[in-house]
Amino acid sequence: MSKATDQNGTPVPQRLLAAATRLFAERGYDRTSVQEIVEAAGVTKGALYHYFGSKEDLLQEVYARVLRLQQERLDAFANAEAPVEERLRDAAADVVVTTIDNLDDASIFFRSMHHLSPEKNKQVRVERRRYHERFRALIEEGQRSGVFSSATPADLVVDYHFGSVHHLSTWYRPDGPLSRQEVADHLADLLLRALRP
Amino acid sequence: MSKATDQNGTPVPQRLLAAATRLFAERGYDRTSVQEIVEAAGVTKGALYHYFGSKEDLLQEVYARVLRLQQERLDAFANAEAPVEERLRDAAADVVVTTIDNLDDASIFFRSMHHLSPEKNKQVRVERRRYHERFRALIEEGQRSGVFSSATPADLVVDYHFGSVHHLSTWYRPDGPLSRQEVADHLADLLLRALRP
DNA sequence: ACCGGCAGACTAACCAGTCGGTATGTCATC
DNA sequence: GATGACATACCGACTGGTTAGTCTGCCGGT
Incomplete structure (x- = not known):
């Protein structure tokens, strides 16, 4: 000690x-x-x-940690050797599972982000944007190759899916009828079904 | 005066x-x-x-107003004379448009609900639940009649869609490339596409 | 003369951050 | 291997500022 x-x-x-x-x-x-x-x-x-320099630094550190983790996992799934639809499904389901595993982080993220000072907020947004773009690139890849419908702009599809992910902390209960994996599979399935040509 | x-x-x-x-x-x-x-x-x-009795009463009144409005509109669309898929599409698109029209209310709703005292919070949840159930009933109706896929529990579909609605205040910008009606049509389309049998 | 509608000074509580102080550990030197 | 110099890790009382809510009283209409 x-x-x-x-x-x-x-x-x-x-x-x-x-x-x-x-x-x-x-x-x-x-x-x-x-x-x-x-x-x-x-x-x-x-x-x-x-x-820590301030109470706010503590909050920022919470963000930084969860962002690093999610980005890492997304990159791993997105860059894997597999058909696009499979990579997207895996990535979409994984973010649901890890979000459920860290529901506290998730609710802090979307409820308290605006409490950060402008500079720190900007920094977080930049990180978040990179994440968003990697996900979008995956969808666009599938749209170009024709396995996904191009009816909806990829940007919007990403926001659609992440809306539901953020929303998880509002309704998901560990003691509910569905396990985190089941929820993840369902949500990934909804995304893939919406993207069918 | x-x-x-x-x-x-x-x-x-x-x-x-x-x-x-x-x-x-x-x-x-x-x-x-x-x-x-x-x-x-x-x-x-x-x-x-x-x-007003307190600062909190002010917040609760904001909620009550927006909830009444949304419930009223949902009921109107859900009880209309039309095929289920059309009613669902209209209702899903309308909630997007009215949410965009009242983005302030929406962001307050999802960011500050937990600031209400337990009793008032409960009251809001009850109202919100009624809204949720009316929407779910619409989906279940379509699932029973076979026009919607039953692959995903209706509850989850509702949360999926409202996640994206809630998320609107995070990314939608009035000066962006898409009008509120275009966004609404796209989001409703994604929902309906995900529900195709 | 009375009362709803409102002004604005006041209070009691709370809170982020500071600062001087202590205890423990590390390292160089003799 | 004792000694002193310095650093790291932490304590906890204190400060300056802010805030929700109260209370007394004025003012204009009926």
């Missing part, structure tokens, strides 16, 4: 991030006081401001 | 509601101070607390 850890061995910065994620998702960014975060993490304000 | 109006003739409660709607959408509920609302409405706190 050399530094920055407690009895359970998790480093303080990670504990703070975890506590903040849970609380931000539960009560919202503005309604969560710094005091509550540090108490949940078992430290004090001094520790928080030692590792 | 007898009471509760100013130079432009709009009653004070409505001016307060309009100012609150705009500001809540712009900066979020928590970031909007009561002082800012009353200044935007051209009155003072005394006036606000004369008509």
